[in-house]
Amino acid sequence: LVLAPQLEKVWLDLVPQGNAAATLNVRRAEADAPLVYDLVIALQDVHAMPRSFPMPVTHAHGDIFVHGRGQHVEVNVDALRGSLQEATGGKANFAVVGTIRSDAAGYLEDLTAVVRDMELDAELGRTLEASGAVGRGTWDVLRPSGKVDLICRQETEDARETRHYSVLLRGVKSEAEMLPRTATEITGELLVEDGVLRFDDLRA
Secondary structure, three states: OOOOHHHHHHHHHHOOEEEEEEEEEEEOOOOOOOOEEEEEEEEEEEEEOOOOOOOOEEEEEEEEEEEEEOOEEEEEEEEEEEEEEOOOOOEEEEEEEEEEEEEOOEEEEEEEEEEEEEEEOHHHHHHHHHHOOEOOOHHHHHOEEEEEEEEEEEEEEOOEEEEEEEEEEEEEEEOOOOOOOOEEEEEEEEEEEOEEEEEEEEEO
16 A cells, blocks of 8 residues: 555455465666556455445455556456355355556546355345445345346446446246246346346346
């Protein structure tokens, strides 16, 4: 954070704890030239509680590459992997890739997370509603259960942040009141953007 104070927002959002190894190379071509540095952080067993998506992250591991030149900073997240701990005691595996850039022109963030075999339960519903991914009350209307794969892309440009969710249903069940009976073996895709939920080719 001393080298790249622009990344403090990401650090404060994750609140990470655990073990990591780091290699730092710093150089300056001339006395009045900008400082150039390369930092490699190898996460080995890190735990976090993201404020933007409050589900415990455990056993995160992978490499983060930071390159800086003066006020320009670029961070590349290279297949960061770990587990999301579910309220039921189970876990869903995830992977994150993406890039963060910060310079005099502004701040850009483009991160994509893929979560496999996530359990649909009321706790997840409250988390999605609290994060603004879906409107409040959405979960109570759909009343889903089962497992899904989740793809989340977060794009930030200066103060403007957008999140795109793609939820792939695999044999999900719904007890929505709008249905005459419980729907089972639901397959298809749910798309969520700016709090708006859209169904795409949903079958049951």
